[in-house]
Amino acid sequence: MSQxxxxxxxxxxxxxxxxxxxGTISRDFExxxxxxxxxxxxxxxxxxxxxxxxxxxxxxxxxxxKDISFDIQQGDAVGIIGRNGAGKSTLxxxxxxxxxxxxxxxxxxxxIASLLEVGTxxxxxxxxxxxxxxxxxxxxxxxxxxxxxxxxxxxxxxVERYIDTPVKRYSSGMYVRLxxxxxxxxxxxxxIVDEVxxxxxxxxxxxxxxxxxDVSRGEGRTVLFVSHxxxxxxxxxxxxxxxxxxxxxxxxxxEDTVTKYLIDTSGRxxxxxxxxxxxxxxxxxxxxxxxxxxxxxxxTEEILSxxxxxxxxxxxxxxxxxxHDMIIACSFSDQYDNKVxxxxxxxxxxxxxxxxxxxxxxxxxxFNLRPSTYNFSYQISRKTTAPEDFCDVLNNVxxxxxxxxxxxxxxxxxxxxxxxxxxxxxx
Amino acid sequence: xxxxxxxxxxxxxxxxxxxSLQFKDVWRYRDLLMMFVxxxxxxxxxxxxLGPIWFFVQPIFTTIVFSFVFxxxxxxxxxxxxxxxxxxxxxxxxxxxxxCITKTSTVFRDNANIxxxxxxxxxxxxxSIITSNLIRFGVQFALFLIMLFYFNMKGEDVHVTSxxxxxxxxxxxxxxxxxxxxxxxxxxxxxxxDLSFLVSFGVQLLMYGTTIIYPLHSAPxxxxxxxxxxxxxxxxxxxxxxxxxxxxxxxxxxxxxxxVSVILFILGVVIFxxxxxxxxxxx
Numbered sequence: 001m002s003q004x005x006x007x008x009x010x011x012x013x014x015x016x017x018x019x020x021x022x023g024t025i026s027r028d029f030e031x032x033x034x035x036x037x038x039x040x041x042x043x044x045x046x047x048x049x050x051x052x053x054x055x056x057x058x059x060x061x062x063x064x065x066k067d068i069s070f071d072i073q074q075g076d077a078v079g080i081i082g083r084n085g086a087g088k089s090t091l092x093x094x095x096x097x098x099x100x101x102x103x104x105x106x107x108x109x110x111x112i113a114s115l116l117e118v119g120t121x122x123x124x125x126x127x128x129x130x131x132x133x134x135x136x137x138x139x140x141x142x143x144x145x146x147x148x149x150x151x152x153x154x155x156x157x158x159v160e161r162y163i164d165t166p167v168k169r170y171s172s173g174m175y176v177r178l179x180x181x182x183x184x185x186x187x188x189x190x191x192i193v194d195e196v197x198x199x200x201x202x203x204x205x206x207x208x209x210x211x212x213x214d215v216s217r218g219e220g221r222t223v224l225f226v227s228h229x230x231x232x233x234x235x236x237x238x239x240x241x242x243x244x245x246x247x248x249x250x251x252x253x254x255e256d257t258v259t260k261y262l263i264d265t266s267g268r269x270x271x272x273x274x275x276x277x278x279x280x281x282x283x284x285x286x287x288x289x290x291x292x293x294x295x296x297x298x299x300t301e302e303i304l305s306x307x308x309x310x311x312x313x314x315x316x317x318x319x320x321x322x323x324h325d326m327i328i329a330c331s332f333s334d335q336y337d338n339k340v341x342x343x344x345x346x347x348x349x350x351x352x353x354x355x356x357x358x359x360x361x362x363x364x365x366x367f368n369l370r371p372s373t374y375n376f377s378y379q380i381s382r383k384t385t386a387p388e389d390f391c392d393v394l395n396n397v398x399x400x401x402x403x404x405x406x407x408x409x410x411x412x413x414x415x416x417x418x419x420x421x422x423x424x425x426x427x
Numbered sequence: 428x429x430x431x432x433x434x435x436x437x438x439x440x441x442x443x444x445x446x447s448l449q450f451k452d453v454w455r456y457r458d459l460l461m462m463f464v465x466x467x468x469x470x471x472x473x474x475x476x477l478g479p480i481w482f483f484v485q486p487i488f489t490t491i492v493f494s495f496v497f498x499x500x501x502x503x504x505x506x507x508x509x510x511x512x513x514x515x516x517x518x519x520x521x522x523x524x525x526x527c528i529t530k531t532s533t534v535f536r537d538n539a540n541i542x543x544x545x546x547x548x549x550x551x552x553x554x555s556i557i558t559s560n561l562i563r564f565g566v567q568f569a570l571f572l573i574m575l576f577y578f579n580m581k582g583e584d585v586h587v588t589s590x591x592x593x594x595x596x597x598x599x600x601x602x603x604x605x606x607x608x609x610x611x612x613x614x615x616x617x618x619x620x621d622l623s624f625l626v627s628f629g630v631q632l633l634m635y636g637t638t639i640i641y642p643l644h645s646a647p648x649x650x651x652x653x654x655x656x657x658x659x660x661x662x663x664x665x666x667x668x669x670x671x672x673x674x675x676x677x678x679x680x681x682x683x684x685x686x687v688s689v690i691l692f693i694l695g696v697v698i699f700x701x702x703x704x705x706x707x708x709x710x
Contacts, residue, residue, distance in 0.1 A: 015708060093707070097439060097546035100704035106439040120544040125470040134466055137459040138545055166473070
């Protein structure tokens with residue numbers, strides 16, 4: 001039978017928005033009077049609102065977390081996802097005791113090590129060696145524990161040559177490597193990790209993900225992992241929690257959680273480009289909006305590698321301009337502006353017909369690109385694709401985030417890179 | 428349905444009792460305390476030529492200036508003691524106390540970055556500060572002893588009394604007092620910064636309210652009780668009596684200083700513990 005590692009009951013945390021200064025002291029007295037003397041509930045808790053950063057609220061007390069309850073089993077790797085400001089970091093902060101909850105109880109079995117930032121407490125004047133001891137101690141390791149693991153840590157960091165140099169002389173990459181190396185060798189039953197992998201080069205990121213994988217699968221420790229990198233979360237975790245505006249929207253298997261999140265965050269995929277001024281062409285036909293639509297028929301900015309994608313082009317044209325001779329070319333390029341894949345309508349071939357509707361679509365049954373971020377560009381011309389016939393050309397119109405999936409049905413997610421994927425088999 | 432009694436290693440709650448001080452936790456993190464002390468010590472003299480010698484510079488120069496201004500120009504009595512010894516003894520002890528207060532009082536603000544990212548018993552930080560300062564004090568005290576020896580050789584009328592056995596106790600009192608006051612201020616300044624402006628010049632002014640540049644018995648009768656309200660007065664006087672053989676020493680003074688120190692220290696720790704839980708949100 002699996003055992004509980006963490007039990008959270010009705011956890012809430014409120015924050016005061018705006019300036020803390022004059023006014024707070026009178027409020028402090030009011031609060032003190034109500035809670036301590038009259039024994040009532042804190043008057044300012046009642047007027048709190050859920051945390052939606054986009055809308056303007058009437059109160060300046062906001063619930064960053066509201067009434068969250070969940071259990072985490074020992075040995076689980078749990079990915080916590082949600083948009084910015086959903087309360088992910090607050091939750092981790094409370095779990096790692098950096099701040100305390102306003103209400104609710106958390107019960108924990110085992111030692112907790114939290115990694116909200118790499119290199120906390122590194123002192124620039126101290127050498128790498130001294131910083132390993134200092135940082136290890138800050139993270140809760142005993143001295144003899146660090147001594148025992150010292151060689152392993154240095155080895156993992158790969159900065160052996162600089163170990164007696166002050167860390168202020170380190171490159172930022174080396175700094176992060178050393179810092180993560182210390183954290184990765186913590187001996188605790190529960191490991192909490194916040195978005196720390198966004199630093200360091202690709203090779204090191206891979207190493208970190210591998211190490212975290214070892215920690216959760218190999219050593220049977222409990223891992224809580226917050227990241228915006230959905231791909232990494234899917235690779236590492238079996239369980240997921242989706243936070244939305246400070247409330248627990250969904251908890252369950254990671255696949256279901258990610259799907260729920262993706263459906264929920266869609267609907268902001270449409271990119272109005274009407275007002276962009278950096279376009280080229282005579283403007284006889286102009287694009288108004290480009291929308292990426294997923295399998296569920298919802299607008300999105302994120303898609304799983306190999307999944308279905310439809311691109312909807314909304315356009316307007318001058319009155320007597322026919323569209324039967326329109327040629328549209330469009331492409332996705334990686335962040336270095338290298339085209340990865342492109343389509344040109346006259347080769348496919350497609351002839352647009354005069355219709356009442358002001359949009360056309362491009363359907364891609366399998367979006368076979370590796371996980372990365374790609375930019376969408378298009379070019380509309382008439383008769384030929386020569387520059388003098390350009391109607392509307394615009395680069396980097398919209399971006400799409402491709403997320404890792406089990407593309408080859410091997411039980412393993414594919415790696416990130418900027419390239420296309422083709423089905424193939426080795427013999 | 429069977430209800431199993433669960434064993435939990437840690438329970439985090441919003442409201443905890445005022446006196447759950449978690450000294451066990453502090454003890455578990457003792458290695459960290461030593462690490463911070465080492466960090467402070469090493470980073471102090473890294474990339475300097477004179478290194479730890481810098482510890483001597485401040486008391487020496489202050490003593491010289493005090494001897495000139497208060498001794499020669501103002502002609503304030505030094506109780507028949509050599510001026511250099513008189514001032515150096517006061518400055519050495521006072522520096523320890525003052526450093527403890529000023530450094531501790533900004534502990535939340537100085538370490539907001541670390542405190543906001545990782546948990547360890549926050550009390551470790553102020554404790555490491557008073558320990559670091561103790562090392563510094565030790566070095567400066569050695570300087571004082573050398574001077575004492577020198578003046579003794581010269582045949583000045585100074586003699587170490589048996590009260591020197593109280594020396595560790597005096598240090599403890601200064602540490603408790605400095606820590607207590609510092610902790611109270613640090614806790615209050617997380618929300619209201621106003622107090623922090625007071626600390627730096629307040630401590631400086633307090634020095635004149637302590638018997639650093641004059642002996643207690645030279646104080647005018649009608650103001651004497653003001654000086655005696657200040658527990659540091661008794662500590663400094665006892666310190667001087669212990670090593671120089673001159674100064675007012677009274678049992679009731681030491682008892683008074685002890686009680687004030689202990690009360691302020693306990694109050695400080697309780698307030699500090701209360702604040703540490705949520706200060707990240709307000710700093």
